[in-house]
Amino acid sequence: KEAKQLPSFFEWLQISYQTRAAERLEHQNSVMKAANRRHISSLLQKLIIASILIAAFVLVKNHIQQDQTKVLATASVDALMKADINQAPQAIDSVLQYGSVATPMLETHLSSGDSRSQIYASLALLPTDVRQADALLEHALTSTPEELKLISSLLNSGNIPFADQLWDQVERSNNDEEKLRLLCVLANADPANPVWNEHGDFLVRIIVEQRSISDALEWSAMLEPVQRVLIAPFLATFESESTQDSKKLIVLNAIASCHDNTALCRLLDTAQAEHFRFLLPLLCLLYTSDAAD
Secondary structure, three states, rough: OOOHOOOOOHHHHHHHHOOHHOOOHHHHHHHHHEEEEEEHHHHHHHHHHHHHHHHHHHHHHHHHHHHHHHHHHHHHHHHHHHHOOOOOOHHHHHHHOHHHHHHHHHHHHHHOOHHHHHHHHHHHOOOOOHOOOOOHHHOOOOOOOOHHHHHHHHHHHHOOOOOOHHHHHHOOOOOOOOHHHHHHHHHHHOOOOOOHHHHHHHHHHHHOOOHOOOOOHHHHOHHHHHHHHHHHHHHHHOOOOOOOHHHHHHHHHHHHHOHHHHHHHHHHHOOOOOHHHHHHHHHHHHHHHHHHO
């Protein structure tokens, strides 16, 4: 049948809906069969073309989105590498939202010569790669107090069981600086362990040997979860006649930072007259701060 002799698409739909083949004449059924072939074939062709166009649109859209995500992930990783240590947790969270897209970029920084970049990269990879925990613990042995605090915090938030491994390292270590850092990580990871009673004297000795009060207080603050084992050695160090005044000042500030009133009262009871030039300004500062709070 010539196409112009066949019913149009809408006529074909109307005839198909309103009549049955048994109700039509033979030549009408012949026309309808030809119309069926024509219109169904046309529908299939249009459906195929539409499917191809939709698939092409989706592919192009996905490609554009992937490119945009890669650009954003690159910017996020770059921002992390330039971040100040205090901004690092937020910068790491920003990188994590890009998932596997950011992974290859972070991995390139693992082999960089910059220690902080390696730490940042390992911390960002840690949620999906627990092997980074070993790398971070290795960095912890030589990191600054600020870096160590960040490493310790994020390692503990990842619920990675590493305390037993660190206690073994503490027992084997002959390096005081490494041992101090290991214990700082353990202070957050395993503060209730009774073995802490064996390490109070060592920690206080290392703290009072720091070059400045600020350095000593940084380490003391990291040990806050286990400050109970530091108070007695601090007091003994202060009361010792062989302790230099510079170290006594460190002890005073460290005890004050613990906010242990009983220990402060004991200091007042045992302090010599010359020590009050350190104690009085410190007590005034403490109580002024408490009043303001």
